[in-house]
Amino acid sequence: MTRILLALLLILGFAAPAAAAGDQGWWNKDWSYRKQVTIDSSPSGINATGVIGRTVVLVRLHSGNFTFTDAMPNGADIRFVDTDNKTPLPFHIEHYDSTVGIATAWVAVPNLNGGEKHSIWLYFGAKTAPVAQDEKGTYDPDYMAVYHFGEGPGTASNDSTANANIAKSAPPGVDDAGIIGRAARFPGQGEVQIAESASLAMPAAAPFSFTAWVKPAQLAGTQAIFARGGLTIGLNAGVLFVSGPGVSLQGKAPVKQGDWNAIAFTTDGKEGHLYVNGLEQATGPAALGAIAGPATLGGAAGQPFTGELDEVRLSKTARPAAMIQAMADAEGKGGKLVTVTETAEKQSSGGGVFFFVLSKLEGVDEIVVGVCLILTAISAFVMYNRFAYFAKCTKGNAAFMRQFRRMDGELVPSAEIPGLDKKEARLIKTSPLAHIYDVGIEEFNRRKARLGNRPLSSQAIESMRAAASEVVVHENHKLDQWMVILTIAISGGPFIGLLGTVMGVMNTFGGVAMAGDVNVNAIAPGIAAALLATISGLFCAIPSLFGYNYLNSQVIPLASDMGIFIDQLLARIAETQAEEAADNAMGGFGDDDMAMMEMDDSF
Template identity: 60%
Template structure:
């Protein structure tokens, strides 16, 4: 490799650097930026909350809502944010008002983060834009769990604690559980979830914030994954109120009154269950859709909360994201919860491109930032292959130009010598510049070899002609020099053939690996929208582009250089026949000089 680049002159190296600079400049194309909340943050992404028919498709007023924003390696550049996500900020559509949010989980290594964002006003049938800012290494922690939930929330449990730790309340009421869940599932629908083996419910002690008078409104929501459906199983219980499933069918009972859904949930699958009491009616919701109702009001509730079981009604399965409110949440809000937090999310999407404060959205740079490590390695290989191929093409063209220039200079002198062939340095009137040209001439090398062979035979037999065997021996020596010259001409050409045939396959390998990794990450994260898939696919295709970028210039360069090599090789073969014939004639003339008394026949 060092021999390759040492063969390049200053002019050629400048050409190579120019080509590489143009390739790098293509990665710097950007579009202009717009209003910016705070210039200390380098990047931002658009978050779209879609309640229109193209998204959630819900009507009516939803009000202040807490929505889940899922960040994955497919829609977020974790390397541009702080390791713990402390610099993340969520700003309202006016690009001026920061919104309360908190992070339930942030793992830059695996590329997964869950953010809970408080949206002050949300209505059905609209598309609302929010901004996610990041990229400020000096930013303080911006997560605010207590400010995320409105005062009507009595308790919210993410179950994100480590095993053995009591479940914490994310609201300002601090209704921490008295005991931890029996188990933890790290791969639940939203981060971690509490696992219940059919015994040992979580208990939350009574507190003033949890006290509720008779007839008061109330809402309870939770994600539930039952591992078996037989019997009555309480998901949430307090005093006379029991909310859970009975043989898989969601139900709520208050003393003698009860409400029951029309269909059971599926065993081993997550379902979003909701209970809403407005003082007159108790309604059940399954995955955001009303599934049952009963007339009645709740009695006074002031005892402890039980999660994952009640007396004689143990729960077997997993529970995640349980919320208790002292208000009757609207049906549209439950629909938004179930959709935004579930796998088929059409409500909240994160844009695939990030804007930069200094210059706006850099699409190519964003795609490059999405490259997986192996893809980046493959792109690097293709770029190195392209650089080496360009170096080979520059070197070979310079070499061929020198050969052509030397051949022209040699043939001019060769024709002038006619029958009096002498060594190149003995040619009368030849300049040092011409000698330097001819020294790089393949024809000149063949001529010198032929002259050396003739001189050897002159020394052995100064007065004799050449036999047929001697002529063939001279031809063999010159042919050997032809082979050596062809080897010089073909040197490094294999690099171009590797770039042509191997570059696209190397790039395709990177694309296949990148696509596989993208879909694997999407499956693990449960993210199925295009914003989660498109960046990874685009980054994977960059590997194929890199392979083609190495192959296409190499293909044109190879065909051009190979045509010149073929022409030069043909010229050497023709010259060999001409040279050997002339040398044989010279030796024959020396052996049989013309008789001094006889006239020489005219040709």
């Protein structure tokens, strides 16, 4: 019902036409919708330089940039397709909650370079699509292990690569609100243990990369983030460091305590680099010796870690600086690398700004907009009803006054006026003046039957005036009937709409904060949808205001006519009664009286 009523807003012309997507260039006709996802490493984005290569980027979806109701409840119909609109990209979804309206997906994007914009397509809206995630294929063969820590409490950490380097133990704790979904929590004791395997081999002078997100709860002391065979990557008084055979590097400044920090160490077998939040902190010799044995995450013997850890990746290659920068920006909150277009294209159909905004309405705003439009519909009915009623009253008064002015003789009830045709009779029945007239005539005839043709006293006239005034009050009530609905629409509509807007804005900012995606594409759709509530309130109030003022302008003459007519009616009744009393007095004289009057006249 709400959706149907929302279409009424089209009257205001808010719908702006948009070009249809059409079937041309559509990846698969079984999918109804698509959105463009832009990876921007140009100056308008993260302003990266150099080759990035095949990169796994994080795409955050939320109610501000994705319509979850158009996709399957579990997101099984989501697909990512490369720029050519032909090549499906490997991806996997770490978290998908259509009820809350939040999802995170990891997409492998090939051949990225700094200083350019690369667009891919997000397809959805195939209601019978099978799950097509490819978690193992998302990561290239140079990844040794990747840990999202998305498992529940007490569950060993899973490796997302094809190497299956599943941890031997679970993190001591889990934080459901990590930087990306769940995160591992370490209270200063207990580590995640990883067994040695062939895919984790680290020969001497081999390239190696380690990246992770860390949120230290305290900065004091030496805390190991990753440790294996004498190699330690960690924090010393909050400053990122790496030490081990063939390497000793330390950053420049401590990381932020109680906040998420992207850290990275890379070496090409000769030179190493330390990065914090995508920015290089140190560089120096890093010809690692052979590293073997089990590894630990979140602490080591004598170097416990207190805080949280997320998105740990180990690679057997030196990841380029531009990739480190891109990963830090895409995965952090408020990044500029990845943006999802606001408007979803629909296959073989057109759209518009209005319909896009309409699709972003949340439940609370839908209720508010629905209430405003229902009130608008009721107000429209009231205005139509009052217009019609006032028109009938005006025509009825005109018809009655024509007959009233013709009554030179005896005054009779309006239904007994001689010579009325059916049309005039119907009109006079709707006349407020006729109702006043009938009550006045009824009072006059009742007095006449009781007291005869005596002239009217002032008390009698006031009595008849009181009876007629009572009718005037009832007729005024009829004229004002339901007008209060218009005053409610005028004064209440904007406030109801404003309430919806405030709640919608609150929900939008809350959702963006929960999703960690602070950019205009995340905020604008929700704000626009929230403003639709205020528009619906004004749409309710403005026509009601004009209608109410016009109707008031019609009520005033009708009410004035009734006040004037009472005086006219009483004057006519008094005049008629006086004439009848005089005629009766003349008719009461005898023949002798008449003779005497004639004699008096002769003198």
